[in-house]
Amino acid sequence: MRLGQENGSPRVAVLAVLTLLSLQAWAEAPRKIAVMDCEILDDTRQYNTAEVNEAQDKRLNLITEELKRQFTGRSLYEVVDSGLIADRIEEVKSRETFYGCNGCEVEIARHSEAERVAICWVQKVSNLILNINIQVRDVGTAEVVYGKSVDLRGNTDTSWLRGIRYMVDSIADKEQQLK
Numbered sequence: 001m002r003l004g005q006e007n008g009s010p011r012v013a014v015l016a017v018l019t020l021l022s023l024q025a026w027a028e029a030p031r032k033i034a035v036m037d038c039e040i041l042d043d044t045r046q047y048n049t050a051e052v053n054e055a056q057d058k059r060l061n062l063i064t065e066e067l068k069r070q071f072t073g074r075s076l077y078e079v080v081d082s083g084l085i086a087d088r089i090e091e092v093k094s095r096e097t098f099y100g101c102n103g104c105e106v107e108i109a110r111h112s113e114a115e116r117v118a119i120c121w122v123q124k125v126s127n128l129i130l131n132i133n134i135q136v137r138d139v140g141t142a143e144v145v146y147g148k149s150v151d152l153r154g155n156t157d158t159s160w161l162r163g164i165r166y167m168v169d170s171i172a173d174k175e176q177q178l179k
Helices: 011-028 050-073 082-093 104-109 157-173
Strands: 031-035 039-042 077-079 116-124 129-138 144-153
Touching: 031 050, 031 082, 031 104, 039 050, 050 077, 050 116, 050 157, 082 104, 104 116, 129 157, 144 157
Parallel strands: 031 077, 031 116, 039 116
Antiparallel strands: 116 129, 129 144
């Protein structure tokens, strides 16, 4: 008797193979992640020109969108629609930062379908020395799953994008999205 023909039909074998394939695809589906807007820690902000602050704010949006694009494009995570939690995000941003709120991003992410939540901040020491940080937490337990940091030289679009891409490369290389 051949495999799958115990009942006289190859349908049993076909169903078994399809079930295994769908289970494998489900197991490999990327986790859902809520990505909070990147923020800046800049003690010199009040001394910057309006143009410098405007350029940095644009860069924050640039790297936030690049982080989401990299996560999605590389199938590391499925980024949830932040529109579902936009009001809650804006409420926190009006009074404090995500890197300083001691895990408030987890509560916000619980109102989406996310399993993970990422915060991102740029620490500016000077126009020459900056670093970008990412911290990812488990939404269910609020535990930090991993954190990343990269030093930059230069306050430019190019250096900020290079930094965020370098961190995503490291996440992918170390398969940290699977933790």
